[in-house]
Amino acid sequence: MMNNYETIIGLEVHAQLSTVTKMFCGCRAVFGAAPNTATCPVCQGMPGSLPFINRRAVEFGIMTALAIGCEINAHNRFARKHYYYPDMPKNYQISQYEEPLAEHGRLIVDAGPGPREIGIQRVHLEEDVGKLLHEGALETAQSSSVDYNRAGVPLMEIVSTPDLRSPDEAAVYLRALRAIVVYLGVCDGNMEEGSLRCDANISLRPRGQTEYGTKVEIKNLNSFRNVRDALEHEIKRQTRALETNERIVQETRLWDPDRMVTVSMRSKEFAHDYRYFPEPDLPPLDVQPAWVEEVRARLPELPEARRARFQADYALSVYEADLLTQGRSLADYFEAAARAAGKPKSVANWVLNELLRELPAAADPAIEDCPIPPANLAGLLALIDDGTISGKIAKDVFEKMYRSGDTAQAIVSREGLTQVADEGALGAAVDRVLGEHAKVVEDYRAGKKAALGFLVGQVMKATQGKANPALANRLLIEKLPKV
Amino acid sequence: MAALASLTAHELGARYRSGEATPTQAATEYLARIEALDPEVRAFLTVTREAALRRAAEADARFKAGAPLGPLDGVPVALKDVLCTRGIRTTSGSKILERFVPPYDATVVARLFAAGAVLLGKLNMDEFAMGSSTEHSAFFTTHNPWDLARVPGGSSGGAAAAVAAGMAALTLGTDTGGSIRQPAAFSGVLGMKPTYGRVSRYGVIAFASSLDQVGPFARDAEDAALMLGVIAGADPMDATAIDVPVPDYRAALGQGIEGLRLGVPAEYFMDGMDPEVEQAVRTAIATLEKLGARTEPVSLPHTEYGLAAYYVIAPAEASSNLARYDGVKYGLRAPGARDLIDMYSKTRAAGFGAEVKRRVMLGTYVLSAGYYDAYYGQAQKVRTLVRRDFEQAFARVDLIVAPTTPGVAFKMGEREDPLQMYLNDIFTIPVNLAGLPGVSIPGGFTQAGLPIGLQLIAPAFDEATLLRVAHAYQTVTDWHTRRPALDVPTADRALR
Amino acid sequence: MARLARLDLSAADKERMRSELDKILGYIDKLRALDTRDVLPTSHAVPVTNVMRDDVERPSLPAEDMLANAPDRYREMFRVPRIIEE
Ligand SMILES: [Mg+2]
């Protein structure tokens, strides 16, 4: 879109942490349990209850902050953020405000034409709210119901600086951030289930202007597609407004993916007065360097570094390396298979083309439960290599391995799929094919080269695909009249 | 004769062990006294008769088997209604929680039950512990057993009156700005606020989280020592309950106070205080000197500012803590609301009393955008100055001795101006701001026969010294053994 | 302020409250007289840090226990009246 305005975008990402229990109580942080079966006095804000910090949640926060180059604030603390809403049991959220866990990080993203550094303003921890169910749409519902199972689930909020310049770049940034939290194992990254949520702040300004325009916050961007679509839409809306001298109101808008529009939720002119103050029920955190180093030592290799290493060590393309490092388990799988097989390039092909097609989703857990362990994939490749089976048969064997969990060797011997690589046996088949297709043989002699391919196909068919294609080719050439 | 109900908890325990009495006998006698006296005193919001007798019978069996749980086994106790009790309604003195039945026990309650204590019931209080008289209870006002026309103090007025009237051997209250020590002074019993963090707040309906602390009302220092020993200590449910070893408080009682340095703060003997109170406290100080303590003047110059800081910090935290009472999850919901916001506003208007509304408004104001630094931020800094006052004093002395309140129990309905009521807490509030332990013990009576409280303040976590001094004082005085003359006019009614 | 605190006060209540709060705020104003430029705030009376728990499950309470006090419910959930944004 050609226009005279520069787009300024900042993203606020909320990641649900993959802890066993909630942020401040021992209830399980589960998704999809029956309503109000995963609650206790603490996460339901009962009178007298008190929060107690989950150490693992703090460490997950530190890990993420380190991975995106943040400075950990030695002194950080929780604060209460007040507003009334029925999904929030205490009518305040325990969050971090003036003293967040970490600040001043950065993330390199490349949405073309080259890599750019996006600043991370802060990383802080907070508790999630419950779930509201409306009878029909919120605007028309006569009543709503609350399930507090999600209330108190640990959230990590990652706020970027307004450095993003296009919807594409915003999506690439979000993808990179998602890869990092998934890699670290601190969040499952599932956007449909809401484990990763994104709000965007967007404003336009005339090119060359240094001060920012009026920003609008867009909520409910729960997929990469939504991020892109909503921001594209909002750019159009704001451009139109600016060009017709309409005032842009500082407000919160909600993305409606079905109607592909953003709708105004509330104007900042009636902004909440959150009345933050330090949470008196929780002593502050004191994150000393020793603790930070201990956590740092536990950090796995991050996607960016691993991508580079895959390209260098395994001679993979940027594209292959990028896809294979989207999840830690996938990358681990590839590396294990590549080491066992010794043929990284073809392992990459098999993983990207065959394995990912079979898996229900590229999500990490699916790979961990994959019925073909890396060693078995290497076993399959070895059978192709030593000529036991053809590449074509191998694809069938792969499918059977996936369904049964058996090794390639077991399937090949059980089903008699070993290649016919014996000259005598194959020669008989070749003779038969030549006899049956005299017309084609004639074409060949007349110089029609394609006829050879047809004949190879017939030999394969005659042997139910078990013929060694190279051998069949050679025998045919030998037996055919010379051109 | 009300023989068992007149005993201290440790005396009662001795009788159980010797077989002279059983927990069921004691519980029965206490329940009869409650029935006879409480229509006049009005200390109880809820009496848990059946549960009490059941627990007493269980205690009987343990003593019979020679395996009691400890010094509080079978001892009849009662609790300020701010402490959550599973299956027993817990109101915090408010209409908004009139029918709230917690699904869990506060940690202190669980510890008392584990120690075998027999719960008689739940006690009246100012709504959400905001008040100094129980006149702000949403239900009724408790009467001072020494003069039924007067208040028992507050907010733990029911807990103080119940011990004073012999309707429980021991009770628990909470103290945010003096809510244990002031009613103890007004009602002529011992009331102790432990160090902030000494006792778990889990299950204590919050008023001001950074100030609230649970503590005992008792007839003497030894009983207080027993109770504190049971309830004190870190708690996996309260991150502010600090992991500091809990000493054997009773063992330290008899060590005497020879050579102990007592500080007397000039600011706690102010103009306009009741001269009878001042006289009694000065006499008590002389008594402590006779016991071997040395006294010297100390200064706590920010005392008056402490009061102002408290009236910022406590309402601010309260406005936050009380936001959850909105008619959604528990408690009152006002009928006939147009929508959610209307329901919130109507519920809170109908459920909260005037004093609570006042403090919620004040707290909301001091935290609101643009005012935070001037009020809340500044109050927290003043809190630091108040703490430093005490640190400097405790560099020179072991303990501070002072009056608990500037005056004695006032008449019901006498204090109408909120600010006048607040000034009543000027000697107790700084102790909460600094998080220190303090105790009020009976230190004399006025000509009119009203109790006077003597306050002792110690450095953090030194409750043992407080109890030791209180005990030493009680070995040479008999204020704590006096009982209000309630029994005679009400005994007939009990028999009816 | 009453709106922020979700309190439905009558005009008379508001007036009375205003005068009472003015008086209390007048008293509190004495705080401003103190020079606290070099003083750090106290938000916790007893200074401790890093009080955390292990990420170990503690059983939740049965839904019926947690719903028992609900003023209104729909199945196993808490029901609230029509939500309108401010
Ligand atoms: Mg947030």
Ligand SMILES: [Zn+2]
């Ligand atoms: Zn919970």
